[in-house]
């Protein structure tokens with residue numbers, strides 16, 4: 001048997017982290033078994049589905065490296081298939097037209113509430129005669145198509161994450177609506193449970209892997225598989241992603257879509273790695289850094305937790321920094337250039353490339369998220385800058401004017417600065433001015449960067465030297481020092 005799994009997002013919003021994590025688990029399972037990962041866009045809800053959301057989902061999957069083998073298949077293009085299945089259920093007497101009005105449904109629910117019963121459809125139109133149907137239609141009533149659910153049924157399956165699950169037919173809310181109808185009462189828009197089952201049968205899905213909020217749907221869907229005389233796939237319900245406080249991670253909590261994480265400066269490798277660990281623990285529990293391929297080798301559902309997975313920003317930041325620290329400067333600079341451009345920094349991505357790459361190499365080890373680079377590098381881009389109070393204090397110290405002048409003089413007679421020459425200048429000025437090396441280093445940092453903290457001094461000097469800004473800055477520092 002070839003494993004066939006699918007991710008089936010509804011394009012009614014941007015690609016949600018919960019859906020993305022479900023996609024990750026499906027992908028890992030497919031790759032582990034050499035199976036197929038299928039992408040299906042569930043866009044039957046015309047009012048809420050939007051092409052830009054579909055694009056956001058496709059972009060997010062691609063960005064994360066979750067390549068799919070088949071699709072994207074669009075449910076909106078498969079309506080005939082659903083209609084055929086609904087007709088089969090009608091022909092078999094397993095589904096029927098229901099004409100109960102909204103007002104009647106409201107009354108029914110109010111009466112159930114008064115009796116302290118759970119709201120459900122009371123199956124009142126299950127056995128309408130053709131005459132009764134005609135009469136309702138003559139009244140101009142709208143209909144839906146309902147699938148019969150036997151209250152006495154017990155639905156049992158062996159969930160790959162949660163073990164044996166049992167659901168009572170009587171807890172499924174009565175006969176379920178599987179389709180709306182058109183003006184002329186012919187079969188209209190199919191609803192989620194029906195379309196999913198028809199598709200999963202048609203696409204020969206062997207394992208349905210999705211969030212645990214779908215457990216009740218699974219019970220209903222198993223009844224549909226039986227009614228359509230199809231093989232029932234395996235089911236695997238993965239834990240939900242919770243906020244740090246243990247609540248469901250909702251849209252209200254801010255960042256929830258993959259493109260949001262992308263905009264915040266997380267790299268796809270870190271994001272995918274983090275999602276792998278959201279609910280799954282590797283056999284070697286000390287290993288935290290994985291590529292998707294490595295995780296796929298080790299992946300199995302018996303290591304997926306049943307408890308909700310708490311979202312941990314610190315862990316995600318840590319993973320992101322681990323990846324950022326490993327990216328070679330030639331690639332890192334590509335990721336940073338858009339942020340520098342957006343910050344309005346002036347540079348030429350082509351002619352300034354060598355020192356930009358050096359800058360990326362210098363700050364790379366200090367980055368947690370990509371946008372951190374904006375503040376960290378401001379001093380390297382600005383033409384004029386304010387000296388921080390600490391820098392001014394440093395420049396006003398005794399002997400500093402001489403140090404800065406000494407460096408300026410040495411720079412004048414230096415053809416091409418590199419880190420070796422820079423080291424020599426520092427040594428030479430320390431000796432000439434008869435001061436401590438630390439004073440020279442601190443003063444030089446204050447003069448060149450306007451601050452007393454920052455990345456490696458020699459590297460920073462070299463970077464500032466390349467567009468020729470160091471002499472001007474030393475001159476300016478001299479006016480502060482004296």
Ligand code: GLU
Pocket residue numbers: 007008009010019042196209210214
């Ligand atoms: N369209 C459904 C969702 O986005 C798919 C659920 C399923 O995997 O069956 O939740």
